Amino acid sequence: MVSGTVLMQLAIFSLSIGLLYALVGVGMAIIFGVMDVVNLVHGGIVILGAYMGLVFINTFEFNLLLFALPIAPIAFVLGAILEIPIIERVVGKGHMVSMVTGWGLLTIAVESLRGIFSPNPQLIMFTISGNYGFELIPGVQLPASRAGVILISIPALLLLYYFLERTKLGLGIRAVSQRSSVSELMGVNPKRLRWIAYGVGTASAALGGVGISLMHSWVPFYAHYYTLIAFLVAVIGGMGSIPLSIGGALLLGTVYTTTAYFVDSTFAMVLFFLIFFVSVGIMGRRRGE
Amino acid sequence: MDSEMLNRSGIKLLAPIGLVILAFIMPYIVGSSLLGIFALLIIWTILTLSWVILYWGGLISFGQAGFFGISAFLLHLMYVNLGTGWIMGTIGGVLVCVLIGFIISRLTMELSGAFFALSMLAFHYFSYQFSLFTMGDRQIANIPQFPAFFSNSLVTRYWFLLIIAIVIIILAYKIRTSLFGLQLRSMDKDEIAAESMGVNTRRNRMYLIMISGAIAGLAGSLYTSHYGFLTSFTIFKPRFSIWIIPFALLGGAKSPFGAVLGTIILYAGDRLVLSAIFPEFHGIFFGLAAVLVMLFMPRGILGWVKDRYGIEIP
Numbered sequence: 001m002v003s004g005t006v007l008m009q010l011a012i013f014s015l016s017i018g019l020l021y022a023l024v025g026v027g028m029a030i031i032f033g034v035m036d037v038v039n040l041v042h043g044g045i046v047i048l049g050a051y052m053g054l055v056f057i058n059t060f061e062f063n064l065l066l067f068a069l070p071i072a073p074i075a076f077v078l079g080a081i082l083e084i085p086i087i088e089r090v091v092g093k094g095h096m097v098s099m100v101t102g103w104g105l106l107t108i109a110v111e112s113l114r115g116i117f118s119p120n121p122q123l124i125m126f127t128i129s130g131n132y133g134f135e136l137i138p139g140v141q142l143p144a145s146r147a148g149v150i151l152i153s154i155p156a157l158l159l160l161y162y163f164l165e166r167t168k169l170g171l172g173i174r175a176v177s178q179r180s181s182v183s184e185l186m187g188v189n190p191k192r193l194r195w196i197a198y199g200v201g202t203a204s205a206a207l208g209g210v211g212i213s214l215m216h217s218w219v220p221f222y223a224h225y226y227t228l229i230a231f232l233v234a235v236i237g238g239m240g241s242i243p244l245s246i247g248g249a250l251l252l253g254t255v256y257t258t259t260a261y262f263v264d265s266t267f268a269m270v271l272f273f274l275i276f277f278v279s280v281g282i283m284g285r286r287r288g289e
Numbered sequence: 290m291d292s293e294m295l296n297r298s299g300i301k302l303l304a305p306i307g308l309v310i311l312a313f314i315m316p317y318i319v320g321s322s323l324l325g326i327f328a329l330l331i332i333w334t335i336l337t338l339s340w341v342i343l344y345w346g347g348l349i350s351f352g353q354a355g356f357f358g359i360s361a362f363l364l365h366l367m368y369v370n371l372g373t374g375w376i377m378g379t380i381g382g383v384l385v386c387v388l389i390g391f392i393i394s395r396l397t398m399e400l401s402g403a404f405f406a407l408s409m410l411a412f413h414y415f416s417y418q419f420s421l422f423t424m425g426d427r428q429i430a431n432i433p434q435f436p437a438f439f440s441n442s443l444v445t446r447y448w449f450l451l452i453i454a455i456v457i458i459i460l461a462y463k464i465r466t467s468l469f470g471l472q473l474r475s476m477d478k479d480e481i482a483a484e485s486m487g488v489n490t491r492r493n494r495m496y497l498i499m500i501s502g503a504i505a506g507l508a509g510s511l512y513t514s515h516y517g518f519l520t521s522f523t524i525f526k527p528r529f530s531i532w533i534i535p536f537a538l539l540g541g542a543k544s545p546f547g548a549v550l551g552t553i554i555l556y557a558g559d560r561l562v563l564s565a566i567f568p569e570f571h572g573i574f575f576g577l578a579a580v581l582v583m584l585f586m587p588r589g590i591l592g593w594v595k596d597r598y599g600i601e602i603p
Contacts, residue, residue: 038403038407086580086584089584090583090584094402095401095402095403096347096349096402097583097587099349099402099403099406100349100534100538100579100583101579101580101583101584103351103531103534103576103579104534104535104575104576104577104578104579104580104583105576105580106576107531107572107573107575107576107579108573108576108577108580109576110572111570111571111572111573111575111576112570112573114569114572115567115569115570115572115573221527224410224414224527225414227407227410228407228410228411228414231407235404264422266418266421266422267422269414269418269422270415270418270419270422273411273412273414273415273418274415276408276411276415277396277397277408277411277412277415278396280397280400280404280407280408280411281396281397281399281400281408
């Protein structure tokens with residue numbers, strides 16, 4: 001019989017990993033909605049964010065989460081730099097061209113990170129004012145890394161939701177993702193909104209990467225894995241809905257954590273890819289659409 | 290038939306024969322280190338062809354390494370448990386890959402481009418994690434050698450690989466020029482139109498994934514026996530799924546010869562030049578090649594030659 005403290009512990013772990021998946025996946029959903037491009041570079045940006053976290057922590061030796069603040073604007077600029085000369089040229093040319101271009105960019109990102117930082121696993125021992133963790137109630141731990149992930153992802157997700165639902169730019173982005181040609185008639189400039197949306201998606205991916213740098217060790221080739229996670233979260237959310245994506249991500253996090261606890265973490269990965277096949281098979285776009 | 294046409298058909302026949310003879314006498318021209326690179330180049334060519342065949346039907350796969358590694362593992366497992374040699378082990382591995390291709394085609398039957406491609410990437414990672422789960426990451430050396438005469442030395446192994454590669458190239462050429470290939474072409478252009486013209490797209494798609502899986506599996510068991518050992522990590526390396534895409538697209542993925550040309554240029558260029566100059570960063574060039582080809586030369590070298598000089602290579 002599983003005790004109550006174990007369940008609470010699992011709930012904390014599921015929540016943190018689920019929020020991380022949500023942060024990674026929401027950006028993918030926004031970009032797909034606005035540009036109809038499956039952004040394969042996403043996982044590369046995530047891992048880049050993790051390395052940025054590493055560099056910032058090693059350089060400035062912050063023991064608070066302040067180092068995460070500059071990463072989002074840097075990633076936004078990086079996204080705009082990627083979008084305007086490269087991604088913009090493949091929008092509307094069909095999935096084949098955009099996918100291969102994205103795949104090439106992902107390879108460039110992974111290989112340059114591998115060259116710069118070596119292929120070895122990286123790990124940050126994250127502390128909050130000297131503590132590796134807090135005991136909430138006897139038997140239930142909140143590690144500092146998980147607390148950091150929750151502290152990064154909840155404000156980021158709320159901010160993203162506010163941006164999309166309450167601001168004028170967000171309204172434009174939603175209009176373009178519903179019907180680009182009609183929104184153009186209504187006075188929206190899709191070209192400008194595309195790079196803004198791409199930048200926002202990239203920034204959320206990089207923040208997700210910061211969460212990864214706190215939570216577990218990583219190597220550059222995890223980029224492919226996180227592209228898959230982001231895609232899966234976006235697919236579960238119906239390629240565009242943010243609340244549904246977050247719900248799906250939390251569900252994925254719960255499944256992963258409980259399987260890893262009760263069976264084995266490698267088996268959890270096997271199960272994860274089975275879920276991928278089934279859910280993409282059910283919810284994927286029909287052919288010819 | 291006037292002389293010009295005779296010349297052309299003569300060249301058409303003589304050029305491939307000359308290249309094949311050149312490939313066969315290669316061991317007498319170059320040293321053994323270069324020959325080792327050429328042997329690997331041949332395996333890469335076979336793997337690239339498995340990707341290209343899918344591409345003809347309008348499908349992009351990011352996970353050919355899944356078939357590659359599964360067949361390699363089966364070669365080892367059948368050798369240890371059943372005592373089969375290379376031929377039976379490879380047949381078993383290829384048949385299992387065909388079966389997996391059937392299952393994948395059933396699961397992904399309704400998926401369009403990007404969804405299928407990422408499903409294949411998930412398949413690659415699924416099989417990698419599954420092999421880690423069952424086998425761990427230990428190094429395995431119980432691998433059957435190539436059949437009888439061919440396992441003697443690097444030169445004979447090179448010839449064995451070459452013979453198989455030529456068979457696969459001819460097979461791919463036959464697929465491309467057959468009625469099946471024509472149907473694939475129509476599916477690539479417009480799937481709904483092809484369906485309404487009476488092309489059975491679902492069945493063709495299933496055959497396509499099965500054939501591609503079989504060829505990738507063959508490449509996997511060739512690679513493993515050539516190397517002589519395997520681990521989960523070496524056999525499911527992401528590069529087996531990544532590099533073949535720029536290989537195929539650089540040469541011109543619409544033709545089997547374009548795929549071979551792209552593989553020769555990029556792989557030999559990487560092993561002989563780039564990885565010597567940039568040992569840490571040479572992987573970047575494969576991504577760069579994919580991006581540049583897509584932006585500036587989407588039909589590859591052969592497509593460019595056709596536009597520029599009007600020479601069409603099938």
